[in-house]
Each structure stands twice: as structure tokens, then as C-alpha cells.
Amino acid sequence: MEAEATKEILLVALGGNALIGKGQAGEVTEQLDNLKLPIRQIVHLSREYSVIITHGNGPQVGNLLLQQESCEDVPRLPLEILVAQTQGWIGYMIESTLDNELMAQGWDSETYLVSLISYVVVDENDPAFLHPSKPIGPVYSEEKAALLPFPTVKTAKGYRRVVASPRPVTIVEKREIKKLIGQGFIVVCCGGGGIPVVREGRTFNGVDAVIDKDLASAKLAEEVGVDVFIIATDVAGAALNYGQPDERYLRRMSVTEAVSHLAAGHFHPGSMGPKVEAAVEFIRRGGKRAVITSIEAIEQAVKGRAGTEVVRD
Amino acid sequence: MEAEATKEILLVALGGNALIGKGQAGEVTEQLDNLKLPIRQIVHLSREYSVIITHGNGPQVGNLLLQQESCEDVPRLPLEILVAQTQGWIGYMIESTLDNELMAQGWDSETYLVSLISYVVVDENDPAFLHPSKPIGPVYSEEKAALLPFPTVKTAKGYRRVVASPRPVTIVEKREIKKLIGQGFIVVCCGGGGIPVVREGRTFNGVDAVIDKDLASAKLAEEVGVDVFIIATDVAGAALNYGQPDERYLRRMSVTEAVSHLAAGHFHPGSMGPKVEAAVEFIRRGGKRAVITSIEAIEQAVKGRAGTEVVRD
Numbered sequence: 001m002e003a004e005a006t007k008e009i010l011l012v013a014l015g016g017n018a019l020i021g022k023g024q025a026g027e028v029t030e031q032l033d034n035l036k037l038p039i040r041q042i043v044h045l046s047r048e049y050s051v052i053i054t055h056g057n058g059p060q061v062g063n064l065l066l067q068q069e070s071c072e073d074v075p076r077l078p079l080e081i082l083v084a085q086t087q088g089w090i091g092y093m094i095e096s097t098l099d100n101e102l103m104a105q106g107w108d109s110e111t112y113l114v115s116l117i118s119y120v121v122v123d124e125n126d127p128a129f130l131h132p133s134k135p136i137g138p139v140y141s142e143e144k145a146a147l148l149p150f151p152t153v154k155t156a157k158g159y160r161r162v163v164a165s166p167r168p169v170t171i172v173e174k175r176e177i178k179k180l181i182g183q184g185f186i187v188v189c190c191g192g193g194g195i196p197v198v199r200e201g202r203t204f205n206g207v208d209a210v211i212d213k214d215l216a217s218a219k220l221a222e223e224v225g226v227d228v229f230i231i232a233t234d235v236a237g238a239a240l241n242y243g244q245p246d247e248r249y250l251r252r253m254s255v256t257e258a259v260s261h262l263a264a265g266h267f268h269p270g271s272m273g274p275k276v277e278a279a280v281e282f283i284r285r286g287g288k289r290a291v292i293t294s295i296e297a298i299e300q301a302v303k304g305r306a307g308t309e310v311v312r313d
Numbered sequence: 314m315e316a317e318a319t320k321e322i323l324l325v326a327l328g329g330n331a332l333i334g335k336g337q338a339g340e341v342t343e344q345l346d347n348l349k350l351p352i353r354q355i356v357h358l359s360r361e362y363s364v365i366i367t368h369g370n371g372p373q374v375g376n377l378l379l380q381q382e383s384c385e386d387v388p389r390l391p392l393e394i395l396v397a398q399t400q401g402w403i404g405y406m407i408e409s410t411l412d413n414e415l416m417a418q419g420w421d422s423e424t425y426l427v428s429l430i431s432y433v434v435v436d437e438n439d440p441a442f443l444h445p446s447k448p449i450g451p452v453y454s455e456e457k458a459a460l461l462p463f464p465t466v467k468t469a470k471g472y473r474r475v476v477a478s479p480r481p482v483t484i485v486e487k488r489e490i491k492k493l494i495g496q497g498f499i500v501v502c503c504g505g506g507g508i509p510v511v512r513e514g515r516t517f518n519g520v521d522a523v524i525d526k527d528l529a530s531a532k533l534a535e536e537v538g539v540d541v542f543i544i545a546t547d548v549a550g551a552a553l554n555y556g557q558p559d560e561r562y563l564r565r566m567s568v569t570e571a572v573s574h575l576a577a578g579h580f581h582p583g584s585m586g587p588k589v590e591a592a593v594e595f596i597r598r599g600g601k602r603a604v605i606t607s608i609e610a611i612e613q614a615v616k617g618r619a620g621t622e623v624v625r626d
């Protein structure tokens with residue numbers, strides 16, 4: 001166990017496309033299949049790093065919301081419970097894929113795995129509660145979106161439902177996660193950005209919201225002392241003029257450059273924006289390395305050969 | 314930490330009524346409120362014992378199944394994924410209630426909590442796959458049950474949907490759970506009997522089933538070396554002639570007596586039967602103490618003052 005403590009800590013935040021690929025409906029078999037590519041790389045990296053995996057849940061939590069709205073026969077659940085459900089669902093898919101990959105590589109008896117329920121404190125006065133902005137669920141056409149009974153927002157891919165997305169204040173299980181890492185566990189946690197709760201005196205109470213998983217991951221990374229923070233998504237990194245003829249991917253940007261590009265609107269608020277913001281916050285709070293990269297290039301990004309790295313000024 | 318290792322290990326399996334009381338619809342606020350009574354007792358017991366908590370999910374998983382059958386817009390999920398969802402949902406409710414109670418008692422900074430995703434290996438040739446028998450979801454009247462598009466069974470409370478319920482072979486996370494207990498964690502695991510998987514070569518694959526949570530708890534208790542196994546439910550213990558004028562609660566029964574009462578049909582196959590069977594299996598495999606008791610009397614049962622204890626012959 002002594003040896004484990006000397007490993008650097010790597011946090012990989014898996015984006016939605018690690019689970020549901022372009023044009024896929026989101027069948028579980030597809031999601032399990034998609035996970036193999038990132039998980040294989042993470043298992044390789046686990047020989048050298050203590051590993052934490054976080055993950056998104058946007059499409060999944062949106063689907064659960066649609067399902068329960070379609071059924072009058074059983075009580076509806078608040079949004080934080082749906083987030084908790086996706087932690088069970090996606091945590092199981094990630095852990096069993098990890099298990100299968102560890103068995104395939106013959107390391108299963110040496111490795112401890114845990115997928116844990118995580119909840120995250122938010123501020124009840126966060127202005128996000130007044131301005132829902134986090135896209136969840138399926139993508140709709142503009143015509144369809146206009147007819148939906150809930151608020152939507154235009155994202156890079158089309159229109160999606162939005163819910164409140166307050167900022168993460170602290171990860172409730174940070175002590176536990178730190179201890180588990182120290183004991184050599186691979187830890188899957190903070191699924192979907194964590195179950196949002198507010199602290200009222202000596203009680204935690206769930207709230208109707210979804211926390212951005214990249215911002216929650218940055219907070220966790222700060223609180224447990226992560227060394228390398230990888231944000232894995234469906235593009236090669238952050239780009240200026242994304243989707244335009246003069247689109248230009250960045251290999252490195254300083255914190256100051258990143259903040260200036262954010263302000264200039266180069267990074268889409270519903271997708272790349274929070275990723276850049278999360279990387280910036282991690283580096284500002286003393287983190288060593290933060291890289292935004294594609295699912296395919298996680299290993300290369302850790303080695304400094306792919307993605308967009310946000311560096312200190 | 315040394316001290317933790319010398320504590321006896323207590324496993325409390327929480328039945329459905331720890332979450333949904335008689336006549337309740339199953340609103341989340343009700344479930345969180347109901348959990349306070351058992352959790353308060355478990356927090357007291359955690360000063361003296363290393364604690365594992367398992368829980369049922371019958372009403373919850375049945376509700377999720379109904380919800381997704383009501384919605385054509387998103388892909389349906391296999392039953393094992395719904396079980397995983399209930400582990401997230403109920404694990405969060407239990408852990409946050411534990412957290413609140415630990416804060417109320419001033420012990421929160423000394424205690425590590427973890428609710429983990431658990432999956433459990435079953436045998437793909439288990440005859441249960443041919444004979445669905447596990448009741449899940451809401452209770453229906455006989456008239457309503459006759460019209461439902463899925464198989465139902467008559468339980469002590471009324472008619473309920475049934476699904477396959479194979480026997481647990483091994484808990485995949487047993488090494489992790491043992492290590493966590495040794496490190497002083499309170500562990501919430503094996504929710505709903507665990508996510509059922511079959512092992513095919515070097516791969517785990519989910520299967521369409523639900524494992525009985527008391528049998529899974531007995532298997533876990535055996536595999537991690539539990540000392541005291543408490544099965545908490547909505548009656549005071551096991552009774553002969555349950556519900557009849559000559560009903561008689563038992564304070565103790567030997568393994569041989571229990572097996573004989575089971576064979577004579579004294580314990581309902583959908584409710585008390587698997588609890589008695591789980592207690593018998595635990596004692597037969599070398600367990601020290603197994604008690605079936607009410608949610609109200611968990612502490613008293615641990616102290617030998619309540620419930621039905623199954624003892625060695």
C-alpha cells in the first residue's frame with residue numbers, strides 16, 4: 001500500500017460521448033460498447049496513476065425525466081433522485097467495463113474498484129436557480145422544441161431541455177474519496193456532477209437541479225489533491241471559431257488566454273465553455289495539469305501528446 | 314484504525330417498509346422520513362460494531378419498470394440497469410439520512426460512509442429463469458391483476474408482478490467491502506439484492522432478473538465474515554400460522570426447526586420465507602447470530618431482546 005501513496009492522482013472526466021455516440025439512440029448495449037475505448041486506456045494508466053473517474057449523465061437523466069412524466073401510476077421523483085439513479089446506472093456500466101478490462105489484462109485480483117454515490121453541496125441562493133441553463137435529455141429540432149411543455153435551449157447539436165445548474169460548493173464524500181485513493185482503489189464518483197444538495201443546519205436536503213460534471217470534477221480535483229485532470233469529450237480539444245471555416249484547435253492556452261477566449265464567446269456555453277472553465281479553475285487553485293481531449297486520445301493527452309492543455313500564466 | 318479491526322461486524326438488511334410504510338404511495342419525502350427510525354438505531358450501533366447496510370428495492374424497481382413501459386420516446390433499459398438505478402436512488406437516501414443522523418449526534422467528522430454499486434453473480438442455468446417468482450412493484454387487486462399484461466403472484470398483501478429471482482452465487486465487490494469495513498467505513502451495498510450478472514469467460518454480463526435481498530445479504534455476510542446478521546422487516550419476527558387466530562411468534566428456532574416450518578408452509582414464500590431461509594443459510598455456513606426483527610426493534614434485536622433468532626442445532 002505504501003507504493004500507492006507515491007503515485008500521482010489522475011482524474012478522468014468522461015463526457016457523454018463516452019457513453020452515447022453520434023447518431024446512437026442510447027441502447028445500453030451501445031453504451032457498454034462505447035465505454036471500452038476510454039476504459040482500456042484508463043486501465044493502462046492505472047499502473048502508473050491513482051485513478052478517479054467521473055462521468056456525465058445529461059442524456060440519461062433527461063430520459064428518466066421523460067419516462068416518469070409519461071407515467072401517472074407511480075409517484076414522480078425529484079430531479080436529484082433521478083441524478084442518483086444515473087449514478088447507479090452509469091456507475092455500474094463503468095465499473096463492470098473496468099472489471100472486464102482488468103480481467104482481460106489479468107489484473108483483476110490486484111485492483112480494488114468502487115463506484116460510489118456522491119452528493120455535492122450547492123448554494124441555495126445560487127442565481128442559477130432563477131435561470132435554468134443546463135441542457136439534458138434528447139436533442140430536438142427547432143419546430144419540435146417550440147411545442148414542448150418545458151424550457152429548452154439551443155446547443156451546438158440542436159435544442160435541448162434545460163434545468164437549473166448551480167455551481168458546486170463542496171463534494172460531501174471528499175474525505176472518503178481521498179482515503180480510498182490512498183488505499184489503492186480506482187474510484188468512480190461524482191456521476192452527473194453529483195446529486196445536488198443544500199446544507200440546512202445539520203441536514204442535507206436534495207434540490208431540483210443538475211450540476212455540471214466538469215465543474216464538479218474540478219472541485220473534486222481541488223479537494224482531493226488531483227495532479228492530472230483530463231476532460232474527455234467528442235472533439236480533439238478547444239478550438240477558436242469552432243465549426244467555422246477558420247476553426248483552429250489550440251494545443252495550449254494560458255489561464256489568461258482561456259478567460260479571454262471564454263469572454264469572446266469562442267467556447268459554447270452548453271458544451272466546451274464549462275470544460276474550459278473547469279480546467280481554468282483547477283489550474284488557478286493550484287492544480288498541475290489540465291487537458292481537454294477526445295475520448296480516443298486520453299492516454300496521449302496524459303503523456304502531453306494530444307488535446308488542449310490549460311497552463312499557468 | 315487498529316481498533317476498528319477488533320469490532321464485530323453487524324449487517325442490517327433493511328426491508329421495504331424501512332422505506333415505504335403501510336398505505337403510503339412511496340413519495341420520496343415519506344421514504345426519507347421512514348428511514349430515520351432504523352438509521353438512528355444503526356448509528357448508535359456503529360459505536361460498537363463495524364456496520365454494513367443492505368436494502369430491498371421491490372416497490373422502487375417495479376415503479377421504474379412501469380415508468381419506462383409508459384414511454385415510447387427513449388430506449389428501454391434491461392432489468393439489471395433498473396436495479397442499478399435503485400442502488401443509486403436508495404443508496405443516496407440511506408447515506409444522506411446516515412449523514413444527517415451522524416451530524417445530529419456530532420459524529421460526522423469521525424465516520425467514513427460509502428454507498429457502493431454492487432453486482433452479484435448468478436448461475437445462468439438457475440431454474441428461477443424458467444419460473445419467475447419474485448414480487449416487485451405495486452400491489453394490485455385480484456380483478457386488476459387479471460387484466461395486467463405481465464405475470465403476477467398472490468402475496469400476503471395482494472397481487473404483484475413477478476420476475477425471475479436466481480440465487481446469489483458470489484458478491485463481486487466482496488474484497489472491496491471487506492477492505493472498507495477494515496478501514497472503519499460504514500458500507501451501504503447490495504441494494505435490491507445486487508445487480509444480477511452472469512460470468513461468461515472473462516466478462517460479466519447483466520441478466521434480466523432480481524435477486525432476493527435477504528439471500529444476497531446472507532451470501533455477503535458469509536463472504537465478508539459478518540458476526541451478527543439482522544433482517545429488519547414490518548413484523549416482530551417469524552410466526553407459526555401467520556395471520557391466523559392461532560398465530561404464534563417465535564423468539565428462537567433451531568436451524569432444523571426452521572427448515573421444518575419452512576417445509577410445512579408456515580412462512581410465506583414471497584415475504585417471510587426467504588428471510589428465514591437467509592438466516593438458516595448464514596448460521597449453517599458458520600455465522601454467529603441471525604435475527605429477524607421489526608424495523609423498530611433493530612437495537613433490541615442486536616442485544617438479544619427482540620425478534621426471532623435462528624440458532625445452531
